[in-house]
Amino acid sequence: MLLMIFLLIFMNIGAIIAIETKYLLSSVISIGAVGFGVSIMFLLLGAPDLAITQVVVEILILIILIRGTIRLDNTAIEKYRDTFAMVASLIFFGLFLTFAYVAFKALPEFGHPLMRVSREYLQHGVERTGATNIVMSVVLDYRAYDTLGEATVLFTSIVGAFVVLRSQGRKKVGEEDTTQVGIPGDF
Amino acid sequence: MTEPDEGMTLIVKTIGRLVLNFILLFGIYIILYGHLTPGGGFPGGVIVATGFILLMLSFGRRIALKKFGDLAASLLDNLGALAFLIVAFLGFVGGYFFLNFIDRGTPFDLFSAGTLPLSNIAIGLKVSASLYGVFVALAIFGKAIVGGDRTGKGKAEGEPANSQEQKG
Numbered sequence: 001m002l003l004m005i006f007l008l009i010f011m012n013i014g015a016i017i018a019i020e021t022k023y024l025l026s027s028v029i030s031i032g033a034v035g036f037g038v039s040i041m042f043l044l045l046g047a048p049d050l051a052i053t054q055v056v057v058e059i060l061i062l063i064i065l066i067r068g069t070i071r072l073d074n075t076a077i078e079k080y081r082d083t084f085a086m087v088a089s090l091i092f093f094g095l096f097l098t099f100a101y102v103a104f105k106a107l108p109e110f111g112h113p114l115m116r117v118s119r120e121y122l123q124h125g126v127e128r129t130g131a132t133n134i135v136m137s138v139v140l141d142y143r144a145y146d147t148l149g150e151a152t153v154l155f156t157s158i159v160g161a162f163v164v165l166r167s168q169g170r171k172k173v174g175e176e177d178t179t180q181v182g183i184p185g186d187f
Numbered sequence: 188m189t190e191p192d193e194g195m196t197l198i199v200k201t202i203g204r205l206v207l208n209f210i211l212l213f214g215i216y217i218i219l220y221g222h223l224t225p226g227g228g229f230p231g232g233v234i235v236a237t238g239f240i241l242l243m244l245s246f247g248r249r250i251a252l253k254k255f256g257d258l259a260a261s262l263l264d265n266l267g268a269l270a271f272l273i274v275a276f277l278g279f280v281g282g283y284f285f286l287n288f289i290d291r292g293t294p295f296d297l298f299s300a301g302t303l304p305l306s307n308i309a310i311g312l313k314v315s316a317s318l319y320g321v322f323v324a325l326a327i328f329g330k331a332i333v334g335g336d337r338t339g340k341g342k343a344e345g346e347p348a349n350s351q352e353q354k355g
Contacts, residue, residue, distance in 0.1 A: 051225075057230075060240070130287075
């Protein structure tokens with residue numbers, strides 16, 4: 001428990017550094033530190049599936065973000081503060097904390113789940129699905145429809161990224177540009 | 188780095204060549220044993236994608252795109268999504284959507300759990316191809332990935348258009 005509190009403080013400090021630092025690269029690295037903290041947290045809470053996924057995705061995102069930021073020396077950020085947005089977000093944060101306090105009081109104690117639905121899965125999961133990894137039996141059998149939706153979301157976002165980020169269009173050989181598409185000055 | 192777009196130094200290339208097979212093997216292991224041990228299609232697919240990204244970072248984009256081009260990535264992405272959907276629709280053989288219609292087998296066997304390994308393989312294929320593809324899209328196609336600063340005055344516009352392609 002002490003280790004988790006220490007990790008929580010570490011992650012909070014990392015997140016604050018990621019927001020407040022002037023350098024994009026150190027911001028990215030702080031985000032990476034927060035992500036690895038999350039993965040250690042998952043491991044301590046007994047969720048190795050989530051921990052593996054978190055580590056792997058974190059590495060990938062770090063590579064992509066560092067690849068994206070390392071060439072841009074975008075360090076000179078002007079002092080710029082939107083007072084209205086700040087006040088609004090503070091108000092919403094306060095509202096969120098208030099309602100979260102009310103909601104969390106109704107929840108069962110941390111580490112003691114109600115086990116209404118999951119008891120069924122834990123008792124009959126292996127014999128009904130044959131998978132010894134209970135997470136997989138939930139993700140791909142009991143809740144496979146959710147997984148299909150998640151796969152669809154990933155698919156759509158990747159298609160969108162391909163379409164938006166492609167700088168050369170897929171044209172036939174002789175075809176010519178009829179209209180200039182994209183951000184002006186970028187070509 | 189004499190030529191642009193030729194990847195990193197000899198040290199990185201040698202180590203990358205050695206390590207790449209193990210990364211891919213580990214990713215495939217995570218995908219195939221997803222129903223037995225922690226892991227599954229998504230993390231295994233991301234590991235495979237990371238292996239190919241290592242290939243691209245260390246050897247440069249020309250060699251990496253020759254091994255695994257962006258069209259192939261897009262195709263495999265679509266194929267994986269389609270395969271998952273087909274596995275879902277094959278459940279209608281026994282009655283309803285996503286029915287686990289294959290024999291469960293004995294637990295702790297590699298060939299057990301009915302359709303779960305098939306779904307895992309489909310998701311692994313899809314995730315690996317799509318995340319590699321999005322890396323290609325972000326790192327190669329994209330002109331200004333993190334353009335502009337907070338005030339909205341585009342900072343990245345000043346640099347030459349092809350500066351992306353100088354580092355592999």
